[in-house]
Amino acid sequence: MNKTINAMYFSATDTTKKVVSGIAWQVSENISTEIAINTIDFTLPEVRTKPVSFTEEDILIIGVPVYAGRVPNILLKYLNTITGNGALAIPVVVYGNRNYDDALIELKDVLQLNGFKVIAGGAFIGEHSFSITLAKNRPDEQDMAIIDDFAKQIGKKITTQEEIETVVVKGTRPYRKHYVPKTKDGSPADIRKVVPxxxxxxxxxxxxxxxxxxxxxxxxxxxxxxxxxxxxxxxxxxxxxxxxxxxDQNYLRHKQELEIEFASRREPELFLT
CATH class of the missing domain: 3.30.70.20 (Alpha-Beta Plaits)
Structure with missing residues (x-):
């Protein structure tokens, strides 16, 4: 099979990188050991100045973190410069154990509108960007085992289906509004301008x-x-x-609430049909 596998991600703290790279490697192993993996890390701003184009011979595994239940606003302009030209795509979102809300369906929609055929998708858990305790050290060994199995199923789908089916993922349209933290009195807390x-x-x-x-x-x-x-x-x-x-007190309060309310382990959600 004459295919190129592309691992593409925005990953400031390396959690999304670990998920996407794991899927890409295992898909490659299941299709052909001779397939090389092309990596595009668009975490740094200079990379996002260059549009990327694919062909029907490409398989793209693309991952972004979930911010407030959605694809990060700051990535949308760049993501809409990526053209598929019929390439197969697997969108991946990584969230900090609260919820991924409409991030996965939003990323899938972006890819489809840009000419990709979306054949699978997944929502995975990574250590929360605000915390060192919420989803600590995830993706962990248990997650990686799920990632390996998911990738094997993707490889099987690609190599056995004559007409590869597109996928349906969880989410709502129109997309839900961004998740908003609350102040102590229950009113919306705007932490967008908070800086380290x-x-x-x-x-x-x-x-x-x-x-x-x-x-x-x-x-x-x-x-x-x-x-x-x-x-x-x-x-x-x-x-x-x-x-x-x-x-910032609102930021710290929100961080503590997340760590308490969403301490129970969430598991990845996978979509193949």
Whole structure:
């Protein structure tokens, strides 16, 4: 089978990367051991300036994190520059154990409108970007076993169906509004403008500036932001000296509520038919 497998993802803290890469590798193994995997990591802003095009000979596994139950707004412009030209696609969303709401159906719709044939889809759980305890260390070994089996089923579908069926995934249209946290009195809490602070642990290694997916952290003074913060958690979780933190009370209250209310383990949801 003359196919190219493409693993494409936005993954600030590497959870979506782990899921997408796992699926891509196993699909490759189940179709042909000679198929190479082409990786497109569009986490950093400069990558998102270049449109990508595929052909009927391509299989695309594409993954994004779930933000407030939807595909992140900041990715939609870029995602709509990707053209399928009949390529097969498997959309993947990764969420922090609360819910993925309409993110998967939204990503599927984007792909279909851009010329892809969507043949499978999945919603997986990754450690929440706000927390080190909510869905801690996920995707874990149990998740990866599910990912392997899912990929094997995708490989079987591709190699055995003469006319490969498109897939139906869970979600609603029109899409639900973005999930909104609440203040102590129950009114909506807008945390969009909340930004990380920097403490005296900072050694000015510039790692946070280099990995910020919005390119917002000032490389000359990493305590400053020159753009928006999407609360991806990369600068906090990857800082070698724990110098980055949030102190906004609404943000911290929301984080604590998530950790308590959604502590029970959620499992991946897979769609193949």
């Amino acid at each position: 602070k920097t403490n005296s642990n900072c050694i000015d290694c510039k790692l946070c500036a280099n990995l910020c997916p919005m390119g917002s952290i000032d490389a000359e003074d990493v305590s400053k932001l020159n753009g928006i913060c999407i609360k991806c958690g990369a600068c906090i979780k990857k800082c070698p000296t724990q110098a980055k933190y949030y102190d």
